[in-house]
Amino acid sequence: MASDAAAVHSNSYETYLDYKGKHKGIFAWILSTDHKRIGILYMVALLSWFLVGMALGGLIRLELLTPGRTIVGPQTYNAFFTLHGVIMLFIFVIPGIPAVFGNFFLPIMIGAEDVAFPRINLLSWYLYIIGGILIILAIFLPGGAPDTGWTFYIPYSIRTSTNMIITLTAVFLLGFSSILTGLNFITTIHRLRAPGMDWFKMPLFSWALYATGWIQVIVTPIIGITLLLVIIERVFGVGIFDPALGGDPILFQHLFWIYSHPAVYIMAVPAMGVISEIIPTFSRRTIFGYKFIAYSSLAIALFGSLVWAHHMFAVGMSDSAEFIFSLLTFMVAIPSAIKVFNWTATLYKGSIQLDPPMLYSLAFIFLFSIGGLTGIIQGALSVDIHLTDTYFIVGHIHYVVFGTAGFGIFAALHYWLPKMIGKIYNMKTAKVAFWITFIGFNILYFPFFIMGWLGMPRRSYDYLPEYQVYHVISTVGSWIMISGILLMFYNLLKSVYTGKRVTERNLWGGETLEWTVPTPPPLTNFEKLPDVTVGPYEYKQNDIEVEEVK
Amino acid sequence: MSTQEHTAVAHLHRDDVRSRMGMWLFLFTELILFGGMFFLYAVYRFLHQADFHVAAKSMNILIGTVNTAILLTSSLTIALSIAALQNKKKILSLILQGITVIFGLLFLVNKYFEWSAEIHHGNYPGSPELISQSSGHILFFGLYYVMTGLHGLHVIIGMVVIMFMMRFTIKDVITPDHIVKLEAAGLYWHLVDIIWIFLFPLFYLIT
Known part of the structure; x- marks a missing residue:
């Protein structure tokens, strides 16, 4: 495949960035059905929302610097942590990698010209944007920002006077957007693979997106109907969840977690796919256990x-239900560990280059291990009774969601952004930003485990003085991490405007198809449709051709 | 290597299998959406068997049965409209699509009278009569309005979709060779039908 690409000389093509369609200016973007432009549209929106979510997170930490009131009152604090959760989860990490990098690279990686349904792809971006706008409205309209926490637990979510209906509608639309993306990717992978690209020659990132697509399609409708029922409950008072009318709030929790637990895998599995691309590229080794990694995504x-009910061990389920959910929770550790072992086995005797994408990937493995193991701790029934609703779970969720999905997005940004825009960031600054972010992350979130173990309740506005030392450490960590992330964003943004131009196709020596097309990719991705004969990570066969391309 | 000829754009190449696959996946998500409510129905029926039993007796089986017959027949007419177009009978296909829309409308008119009667009897969410009843009774009617209401919304969406298909058929966007859009609309209409086939016994027949 690489030899074919090398035969076609570059610079004789129009990139997707230069392409002049029938629309001008911003409309050339927001009316474009090109998967690459939609990917960029998502990226701009997602990263902007990330900055909003991060600012809110920083404010939460600042408020908790001292017991009692520090900067805001309790109602504002409740709105802060609710919005931080809603924005970071539903607007940032759940669309996250599939919407940005999946859109941009999935078709290229499997040798297709676009996704299966380009117009539906654009529609899902619009639903995403409308969802985001509704969240903004929910904050500023009279009634006040939502204050239920991102879990919208009944009965408070049908009693509070804040703008719940708008918020729930927003999350409903974001879910719809997510379904359409998943549906699109599943169909793309089934129908649009290039000649010779059989299932086991697909890059692992595509496998991850395939598994994610199925999770999105299977579980997202459940949150859709659940939130719709809460809206109906608020408007008409039908009583399906309202205990005052005979409804059962615990059923809401079941339905909510039937979606929201698999949603963790909607966030994490694509990130694992990214890591499975970066690790072999930067250790110059064939991925160890390709099929195991592919199947473990499905597992x-x-x-x-x-495993959803492990979020509800303390609500009073039957012992046998708790036992079964606890056992199943432990079983998730098996495919997760398969991935971690395969990544580390890939590193073994590899020729490792510590470039920024690799640093983020190694951090991913480290943080995911801590996040995963603390998950196991809470999966144990007796321990969970002690840890439920404490900062331990807050630490766990941040290690898992931010440490994997968040760092996965950062890794993917450093790996693929130069390919997307044809300009490269400053390596040295990127490495400095990485270390600041990584160290700040651990200073920020690790104390959560300790104070959680000691009993500090989550979502609490006030706390006893003995917890203050941990809160102070954590808040200082948040300042370090935020400065690291701001430096990273500055570096990436600077590269967009004044970055060094790159024209070589294969920036990092990767072996997947996106590195065989020109940088930035042409409008229809390939000069001619690739005919795939070797697997995605076969460095020995392809090494020489890669050099030629460079 | 035979790829030289393939320089053409893969995504412009028509692929009906792809369109059908997308539609089936979408229908699957719709089933799960309703599945959430069927799950709630199952739990609450189990918890309040006697109340559900009594509440279901007050439903108007006649209207329910007529509506079932209407929807089943409309599924037949939309299927026949596809078959008609495949046999290049455009006018017949249009007439059958039109009949499907009219059946959908009849279904909604019946539903309107049924809901009005229930509301007249005070069986609507938040009414003083209903609140004074047992919680199983409240839940039965809560589920009844939500599930048939959401189903009715799908009937409306289906009717709008079929009206678009009629327009496409008139403008020859849908032709015997490019029939996948009409097939997808037909699948959607069958979904509406199938969900009703489950709603009917759950609310009217099991007493």
Whole structure:
């Protein structure tokens, strides 16, 4: 495949960035059905929202610097942590990698010209944007920002006077957008693979997106109907969840977690796919256990959909239900560990280059291990009774969601952004930003485990003085991490405007198809449709051709 | 290597299998959406068997049965409209699509009278009569309005979709060779039908 690409000389093509369609200016973007432009549209929106979510997170930490009131009152604080959760989860990490990098690279990686349904792809971006606008409205309209926490637990979410209906509608639309993306990717992978690209020659990122697509399609409708029922409950008072009318709030929790637990895998599995691309590229080794990694994505999708009630061990389920959910929770650790072991085995005797994408990937493995193991701790019934609703779970969620999905997005940004825009960031600054972010992350979130173990309740506005030392450490960590992330964003943004131009196709020596097309990719991706004969990570066969391309 | 000829754009190449696959996946998400409510129905029926039993007796089986017959027949007419177009009978296909829309409308008119009667009897969410009843009774009617209401919304969406298909058929966007859009609309209409086939016994027949 690389030899074909090398035969066609570059610079004789129009990139997707230069392409002049029938629309001008911003409309050339927001009316474009090109998967690459939609990917960029998502990226701009997602990263802007990330900055908003991060600012809110920083404010939460600042408020908790001292017991009692520090900067805001309790109602504002409740709105802060609710919005931080809603924005970071539903607007940033759940669309996250699939919407940005999946859109941009999935078709290229499997040798297609676009996704299966380009117009539906654009529609899902619009639904995403409308969802985001509704969240903004929910903050500023009279009634006040939502204050229920991102879990919208009944009965408070049908009693509070804040703008719940708008918020729930927003999350409903974001879910719809997510379904359409998943549906699109599943169909793309089934129908649009290039000649010779059989299932086991697909890059692992495509496998991850395939598994994610199924999770999105299977579980997202459940949150859709659940939130719709809460809206109906608020408007008409039908009583399906309202205990005052005979409804059962615990059923809401079941339905909510039937979606929201697998949603963790909607966030994490694509990030694992990114890591499975970066690790072989930067250790110059064939990925160890290709099929195991591919199947473990599907296994995570399967087991992950059956463990939701471990979020509810303390609500009073039957012992046998708790036992089964606890056991299934432990079983998710198996496919997750398969991935971690395969990544580390890939590193073994590899020729490792510590470029920024690799640093983020190694951090990913480290943080995911801590996040995963603390998950196991809470999966144990007796321990969970002690840890439920404490900062331990807050630490766990941040290690898992931010440490994997968040760092996965950062890794993917450093790996693929130069390919997307044809300009490269400053390596040295990127490495400095990485270390600041990584160290700040651990200073920020690790104390959560300790104070959680000591009993500090989550979502609490006030706390006893003995917890203050941990809160102070954590808040200082938040300042370090935020400065690291701002430096990273500055570096990436600067590269967009004044970055060094790159024209070589294969920036990092990767072996997947996106490195065989020109940088930035042409409008229809390939000069001619690739005919795939070797697997995605076969460095020995392809090494020489890669050099030619460079 | 035979790829030289393939320089053409893969995504412009028509692929009906792809369109059908997308539609089936979408229908699957719709089933799960309703599945959430069927799950709630199952739990609450289990918890309040006697109340559900009594509440279901007050439903108007006649209207329910007529509506079932209407929807089943409309599924037949939309299927026949596809078959008609495949046999290049455009006018017949249009007439059958039109009949499907009219059946959908009849279904909604019946539903309107049924809901009005229930509301007249005070069986609507938040009414003083209903609140004074047992919680199983409240839940039965809560589920009844939500599930048939959401189903009715799908009937409306289906009717709008079929009206678009009629327009496409008139403008020859849908032709015997490019029939996948009409097939997808037909699948959607069958979904509406199938969900009703489950709603009917759950609310009217099991007493």
